[in-house]
Amino acid sequence: xxxxxxxxxxxxxxxxxxxxxxxxxxxxxxxxxxxxxxxxxxxxxxxxxxxxxxxxxxxxxxxxxxxxxxxxxxxxxxxxxxxxxxxxxxxxxxxxxxxxxxxxxxxxxxxxxxxxxxxxxxxxxxxxxxxxxxxxxxxxxxxxxxxxxxxxxxxxxxxxxxxxxxxxxxxxxxxxxxxxxxxxxxxxxxxxxxxxxxxxxxxxxxxxxxxxxxxxxxxxxxxxxxxxxxxxxxxxxxxxxxxxxxxxxxxxxxxxxxxxxxxxxxxxxxxxxxxxxxxxxxxxxxxxxxxxxxxxxxxxxxxxxxxxxxxxxxxxxxxxxxxxxxxxxxxxxxxxxxxxxxxxxxxxxxxxxxxxxxxxxxxxxxxxxxxxxxxxxxxxxxxxxxxxxxxxxxxxxxxxxxxxxxxxxxxxxxxxxxxxxxxxxxxxxxxxxxxxxxxxxxxxxxxxxxxxxxxxxxxxxxxxxxxxxxxxxxxxxxxxxxxxxxxxxxxxxxxxxxxxxxxxxxxxxxxxxxxxxxxxxxxxxxxxxxxxxxxxxxxxxxxxxxxxxxxxxxxxxxxxxxxxxxxxxxxxxxxxxxxxxxxxxxxxxxxxxxxxxxxxxxxxxxxxxxxxxxxxxxxxxxxxxxxxxxxxxxxxxxxxxxxxxxxxxxxxxxxxxxxxxxxxxxxxxxxxxxxxxxxxxxxxxxxxxxxxxxxxxxxxxxxxxxxxxx
Amino acid sequence: xxxxxxxxxxxxxxxxxxxxxxxxxxxxxxxxxxxxxxxxxxxxxxxxxxxxxxxxxxxxxxxxxxxxxxxxxxxxxxxxxxxxxxxxxxxxxxxxxxxxxxxxxxxxxxxxxxxxxxxxxxxxxxxxxxxxxxxxxxxxxxxxxxxxxxxxxxxxxxxxxxxxxxxxxxxxxxxxxxxxxx
Numbered sequence: 063x064x065x066x067x068x069x070x071x072x073x074x075x076x077x078x079x080x081x082x083x084x085x086x087x088x089x090x091x092x093x094x095x096x097x098x099x100x101x102x103x104x105x106x107x108x109x110x111x112x113x114x115x116x117x118x119x120x121x122x123x124x125x126x127x128x129x130x131x132x133x134x135x136x137x138x139x140x141x142x143x144x145x146x147x148x149x150x151x152x153x154x155x156x157x158x159x160x161x162x163x164x165x166x167x168x169x170x171x172x173x174x175x176x177x178x179x180x181x182x183x184x185x186x187x188x189x190x191x192x193x194x195x196x197x198x199x200x201x202x203x204x205x206x207x208x209x210x211x212x213x214x215x216x217x218x219x220x221x222x223x224x225x226x227x228x229x230x231x232x233x234x235x236x237x238x239x240x241x242x243x244x245x246x247x248x249x250x251x252x253x254x255x256x257x258x259x260x261x262x263x264x265x266x267x268x269x270x271x272x273x274x275x276x277x278x279x280x281x282x283x284x285x286x287x288x289x290x291x292x293x294x295x296x297x298x299x300x301x302x303x304x305x306x307x308x309x310x311x312x313x314x315x316x317x318x319x320x321x322x323x324x325x326x327x328x329x330x331x332x333x334x335x336x337x338x339x340x341x342x343x344x345x346x347x348x349x350x351x352x353x354x355x356x357x358x359x360x361x362x363x364x365x366x367x368x369x370x371x372x373x374x375x376x377x378x379x380x381x382x383x384x385x386x387x388x389x390x391x392x393x394x395x396x397x398x399x400x401x402x403x404x405x406x407x408x409x410x411x412x413x414x415x416x417x418x419x420x421x422x423x424x425x426x427x428x429x430x431x432x433x434x435x436x437x438x439x440x441x442x443x444x445x446x447x448x449x450x451x452x453x454x455x456x457x458x459x460x461x462x463x464x465x466x467x468x469x470x471x472x473x474x475x476x477x478x479x480x481x482x483x484x485x486x487x488x489x490x491x492x493x494x495x496x497x498x499x500x501x502x503x504x505x506x507x508x509x510x511x512x513x514x515x516x517x518x519x520x521x522x523x524x525x526x527x528x529x530x531x532x533x534x535x536x537x538x539x540x541x542x543x544x545x546x547x548x549x550x551x552x553x554x555x556x557x558x559x560x561x562x563x564x565x566x567x568x569x570x571x572x573x574x575x576x577x578x579x580x581x582x583x584x585x586x587x588x589x590x591x592x593x594x595x596x597x598x599x600x601x602x603x604x605x606x607x608x609x610x611x612x613x614x615x616x617x618x619x620x621x622x623x624x625x626x627x628x629x630x631x632x633x634x635x636x637x638x639x640x641x642x643x644x645x646x647x648x649x650x651x652x653x654x655x656x657x658x659x660x661x662x663x664x665x666x667x668x669x670x671x672x673x674x675x676x677x678x679x680x681x682x683x684x685x686x687x688x689x690x691x692x693x694x695x696x697x698x699x700x701x702x703x704x705x706x707x708x709x710x711x712x713x714x715x716x717x718x719x720x721x722x723x724x725x726x727x728x729x730x731x732x733x734x735x736x737x738x739x740x741x742x743x744x745x746x747x748x749x750x751x752x753x754x755x756x757x758x759x760x761x762x763x764x765x766x767x768x769x770x771x772x
Numbered sequence: 773x774x775x776x777x778x779x780x781x782x783x784x785x786x787x788x789x790x791x792x793x794x795x796x797x798x799x800x801x802x803x804x805x806x807x808x809x810x811x812x813x814x815x816x817x818x819x820x821x822x823x824x825x826x827x828x829x830x831x832x833x834x835x836x837x838x839x840x841x842x843x844x845x846x847x848x849x850x851x852x853x854x855x856x857x858x859x860x861x862x863x864x865x866x867x868x869x870x871x872x873x874x875x876x877x878x879x880x881x882x883x884x885x886x887x888x889x890x891x892x893x894x895x896x897x898x899x900x901x902x903x904x905x906x907x908x909x910x911x912x913x914x915x916x917x918x919x920x921x922x923x924x925x926x927x928x929x930x931x932x933x934x935x936x937x938x939x940x941x942x943x944x945x946x947x948x949x950x951x952x953x954x
Contacts, residue, residue, distance in 0.1 A: 087930050136914065194936055195927035211927060218929050241925060241933045248937065253850055269910040279923040279938025282883045285915075286876065287846070304910060308901040319926070322780065323866040323901075326938065327918040328873075331910035337846040337876050 063712070067388075067413040074384040075715050080207075080215045081383055087214065088382040092698075094320035095373070095427070104429075107313055112367050112431035114306050118267075118298075119357045119366035125267040125300040126348055133270030133346055136332020144350035146176035153178065153259070153292055154185055156345055160290055162187060162256040168274065168281040169193035170261025171209060171370065172294045172349060174392045175405055178259075190251045192280040194244055201228060207386035209372040209394060210318050215385050248280075258284035262295035263314065263370070265348070269304045271331040272346060275315065275324040282326055289336050290343040297353050298366040310369055313429035317371035352404050361440050365400050367430035372397075374424035374434055379702045379720050380417050389414050396424040396434040403441050408448070415441045417716070419709045420573060421702035422674035439572070443620060446575035463582050465565040469538075473511065512541035516560045519548055524557035528598035528643075529591050529636075533606040534566055535741040543741060546768035547602050550644060553771045554653035556598070563590035567609035568617070570708055577617055584614040588629045591636075599633060602640040602764050604672035604740045605707070610637035612675065639672065640764055641739055645681040648688065654772045659690030661770075663733040666693065667724070667747065668700035669740035682739050682763045689770040694731040698723075705746035721750045728758060735759045737766055773864040773897045774946070780867030781944060784921030785934060790894065790946040794828050797947045801889060802837065804943065805854060808887065812838035814851040819844050821881045823858030825891050825950055844877035855885030855939070859892050859919070861907075862944075865900040866920055869944065872908070873917035882919065888939040890919070893950040 074080060118125055130140040141152050157165070165187055167173065179189045179200070191200040195212040199205065201224045206212030213221070218235040225243050226233045233243060260281055264273035272293050274281040285291050301310070307329065315321040333341045356362045375381045375395030386394035390410065393401040399418065403411035418438045425433055512532050528551060536543045548558045568583030587610075591599050601607045614630040617623075647653040666683055673679045679700070687693055704710060704720030724747060728736045736758055738744060748760035778788045791797040809816050817839045820826065826842075834840060841848065849855065857878050859869040869890055873879045882888050898904055908916055923938030934940050 083929060090930075136911070192937065193927070194925045198927065211930070213927055214930065216928075218931075221928050237928050237931045238933050240928060241936055245936055249850065252937075253846070266910075271910050277924045277926075278936035279883055280936070282879060282917070283937055286879045286883065305902065305905055308905050311901060322784075323868055323918070323920045325784075325920050325922065325924055327868075327920075329910065329916040329918075330914065331916075332914050334874055334914045335876050337880065 063416060064413055070388045071384055071713070071715055074388050075719060077215070077385075079217050080385045081719075083214055084382040084385055087211075088376055091320060091376045095316065095376075098316040098320040098322060102312070102316075107309070108429045108431045110309050111313055111369065111429055114301055114309065115367040115369070115430055116364065118300050118302060119363050121302070122297050122300065122354055122357055125302060126297055128267040129265055129270055129300060129348065131270070132268065133332065136270050137341065138270065138332050138344040138346050140346050140348060142348045142350075144352075144354065146349070146351050149176050149294065149347055149349050150178060150181045152347060153294075154182065154187075156290065156292060157182070157185075157187055157257060160256065160343065162290065164188040164190065164251070164255045165257045165259055166190050166192050166252055166255040166284050166288065167196070167258070168260045168276060168284040169196050169212075170259065170294055171393065172261050172296050173259065174206065175296075175351065176349070178294075190248070190255070192248055192252065192284060193276070194241065194278060197244065197248065198224060201225075205387070205391045207394065208375060209370060209398070215387070252283045252287050255288045257290040257292065258288040259292050259294065260284050262293050262299055262346075264301060264307055264310055265295045265299045265346075266304050266307060267300055267302050269331055271304065271329050273307055273311075274328045274330070275311075275326065277319075277321075277325045279326050282328060285328060285330060289340060290345070292345045292347065294347045294349060297348050297350055298368065314369050314371050317373040317427065317429045356404050362400070362404065362437060364432050365397070365404075365437060367432050368397050369430055371429060373427045373429065377423045377427050379421060379423065379704070380419060380716055383716055383719055384417070388417070396438070397432070400434065400437050400441065408441065408444060411441055412445055415445070416712065419702055419704070419706035421670040421706070423701070426674055439575070440620075442573075442575035443577050446577070463579055465563065465586060468566065469511075469513075507538050508541050510541065512537045512544040513560065513562060515541050515545065519545065521548065521552055521557050524552070524555055526556045527594070527596040528556050528558055528600045529594060529596045530558045530560050531564055531567075531587070531591060531599055531601040531606055531610060532560070533601060533603040533741070535745060536602060539745065540741050540762070543602055543762050543764050546764045547600070547640060549768050550653070550764065550771055551600070554644070554647035556647075559594050559596060561590040561593055563593075565590070567606045568613070569605050569609055572613060572617060573707055573709075577621055580613070580617045581621055581623055584609075584617055584630065585626055588614065588626055588633055591633055592629055596636065598638050598643060599636045600638055600640060600643055602739070602762065603742065604639060604669050604676060605742060607637060607639040608671045608675045610634060639676055639678055639739065641682040641685060642676075642678055644767065645685055648685065655685070655689045655767070655770045656772055659770065660692075661690040662692060662735075663694045663731070664691035664735045664737055665696045665728055665731040665733040666699060667696070667703065667728070667736055667738040667743060669738055669743045670702050672739050673700050678739075682737065685767060686737055686763065689767060691735075691766075694733050696727040696731045698727055703743050703746045705742045707742065710746065721746060725750050725754055725756070729756055733758070735761060735766070737761055737763050739763050773899060774894065776864040777862050777867055777897055780865065781921065782867070784867055785924075786867065786921045786942040786944055788944045788946070790948070792948045794825065794947055794949060797825075797891065797945050797950075798829055801856070801945065804889070805837075805840065808854070810837070810839045810854065814848070815853060817841055817848070817852045818854035818856060819849055819852045819881045819885070820856040821858075821877045822875070823891065825858050825947070828950070844880055846880060849880035849884045852881070852884070853886050854889060855881030855887070856889045856891070857881050859890045859896075861896045861898050861904055862892050862946075863898055863900055863904060863918075868918050868920040870904050870916065870918045872913045872915070874914045879915065879917065882917070883938050885939050886935070887941040887943060888919075888922075889943045889945060891945050891947060891950065894946045894948045895951070
């Protein structure tokens with residue numbers, strides 16, 4: 063990660079205005095969005111959007127042709143190009159031919175993408191942004207920090223300073239007054255402008271229409287007052303049918319700002335009359351700029367399903383800490399990372415792709431049904447393919463790929479780490495766990511790993527068998543979780559085997575784009591775990607379970623390795639997470655929890671992979687309540703804890719505040735115990751609580767249930 | 773559907789009224805204009821864009837009212853306090869109004885004024901946007917405009933503020949006997 067980039071993160075997380083505004087907004091957004099979608103089947107709706115946008119992405123040429131024919135038949139002039147330079151030149155040519163001195167613009171990310179304003183200004187044309195947020199940042203000489211709310215990073219005091227200079231009058235920071243000043247100041251600009259430039263939220267091939275949405279009403283003025291209107295539209299905005307406009311408009315305002323509809327929607331089809339009786343000089347530019355290449359890429363085609371609502375920014379636990387400027391100058395947040403990699407260049411995404419913690423919150427809310435985290439992983443993989451893995455990581459993976467060496471080092475670490483241990487925590491772990499920062503204590507490596515303890519556990523001989531996939535954390539840091547798991551499964555009539563040759567699930571390598579390493583890990587594990595005839599392969603780590611159920615397969619597929627695919631699929635069939643299997647045993651009457659206990663209040667933290675990839679959230683809650691705990695839900699129970707594997711090592715300045723927020727939400731419930739199903743989350747949250755000093759016990763569900771089985 | 777429309781439109785700060793007859797609606801509008809300061813100066817004037825409502829009433833009587841004008845120009849619209857136009861449809865599920873706004877006068881009075889008064893035939897209420905789009909042929913409607921509440925922004929510190937570039941008030945007047953498209 064570049065030094066400049068690290069500094070920009072440092073600046074952002076220490077900017078109280080920014081984190082305050084974004085934090086408040088993200089909290090309100092979740093509630094308001096849910097309200098806006100009341101009575102609507104979101105899954106059905108986004109299924110339809112994904113389908114119609116995917117169709118469009120697969121037929122970009124045809125739809126562009128059709129759009130051009132229909133718009134031109136209605137009197138528009140359509141210019142098509144793949145080159146941003148040609149877009150700028152075309153706009154300047156139209157301006158020159160019509161003797162244009164001033165331009166008014168309504169908000170358009172496409173014009174930001176091609177850096178249109180400085181180009182026109184250099185040619186002596188005055189360009190006025192009219193969206194309030196865009197105008198503010200134009201006056202401040204900045205770039206948008208959010209796709210929908212460009213000036214969200216600024217305070218009313220800063221805005222009042224800017225406006226005061228602009229109108230030569232000392233203004234207070236009264237927001238309604240500031241808005242009025244903008245109205246009065248911009249009104250003459252609108253009326254005097256020779257040309258209006260807009261973007262386009264949707265372009266309809268069937269009719270040649272463009273759809274513009276605003277809340278302020280500026281797009282209505284931009285498209286009505288000047289005699290020339292140029293609309294710059296990225297070809298990913300094309301849809302086939304006019305009726306489909308309603309489908310997108312049902313989701314876009316709800317997802318963007320939690321509104322049922324924006325104040326104004328204009329659907330423009332061809333020329334309209336000007337106030338002097340002439341016809342509008344209407345130009346529509348269909349811009350490609352690598353969108354066709356994206357459509358031809360089997361993996362990235364789905365990114366064209368984006369309707370630019372920015373909900374992936376609004377729910378991102380990272381974005382709300384760092385804001386948009388860290389991401390670059392144009393597109394920001396999750397989808398912005400992907401668009402930057404394409405519309406700019408892959409290399410430009412090198413730093414920002416690393417901001418993604420892979421929590422999956424964006425994937426859940428995307429109205430275009432885009433698997434944003436997966437596409438960011440693909441960027442990571444391609445970067446590593448292009449540029450290789452940094453040397454230090456390479457050394458680590460060489461170790462991780464050699465199970466005996468890796469486990470040998472972990473054992474050595476348990477001894478080496480000893481002098482620093484205080485209770486169950488140490489401040490520094492050796493090797494790749496070395497760079498840890500304040501704010502979180504880390505567990506000591508167990509003196510005796512699970513794999514050694516397992517041999518001493520006496521189990522009854524039972525007919526049904528499950529293989530336990532421990533994962534590194536339970537094996538080497540929390541072996542007691544493994545012991546609890548065996549106790550519970552035995553009571554439920556399942557005997558547990560522990561295939562010795564199992565090793566790291568490959569997640570650390572995969573999250574860093576080192577897919578070859580992850581694939582080698584997968585092969586080792588498949589061989590080990592399928593070596594015995596078992597009904598289940600159970601894991602008490604959701605990240606490991608996701609690897610068993612999905613990632614071994616997808617890593618092989620990404621790399622085109624087919625040899626172990628059938629076995630990977632067989633393993634995926636058997637794989638199950640702890641709470642799901644135990645819930646099943648309880649439901650079938652094979653396992654009983656002690657009845658009639660009052661164990662007091664508990665709160666539950668949803669781990670990202672468990673909730674959003676494995677879709678498991680009710681099972682652990684029901685089990686804990688059945689055992690006698692009284693559930694007190696925390697605020698943002700399914701927001702990431704900031705662990706993200708090695709993420710917390712690479713970006714501690716981001717991971718830290720995310721953890722703090724989680725700790726506060728836990729403490730707010732007043733529950734003396736917080737449960738979770740992931741040893742990674744336990745490591746993060748238990749370490750945080752230890753430093754915090756709060757008297758809250760942080761436990762894996764497996765430990766709590768082991769105390770309550772009959 | 774009217775009740776749903778009213779609730780949704782008021783939810784986004786629009787003001788909603790309903791009258792049975794044209795005369796009752798007209799009486800309301802004139803009283804409203806006077807109450808809100810209609811006067812014969814450019815800043816306090818009202819501009820009434822061409823509409824079928826005007827065809828159904830005695831227009832001569834209105835010529836007498838100082839400040840109320842029927843000739844919509846860009847210059848007059850940019851200064852007028854009130855803009856009056858007739859919208860063809862209302863969408864119950866979002867509280868939106870819709871109009872074929874191809875004629876520039878329709879857009880001038882509804883986008884530049886401070887208070888926009890929108891007349892709507894009650895029979896023009898539709899359940900939702902799909903039913904609107906199925907009725908509109910874009911070939912015959914170069915500028916389809918939808919309006920949902922007054923102009924708004926939250927661009928400064930996410931504080932909702934009414935009246936940026938468009939009207940700061942939207943007054944919707946339904947008229948039952950006003951025949952409209954449906």
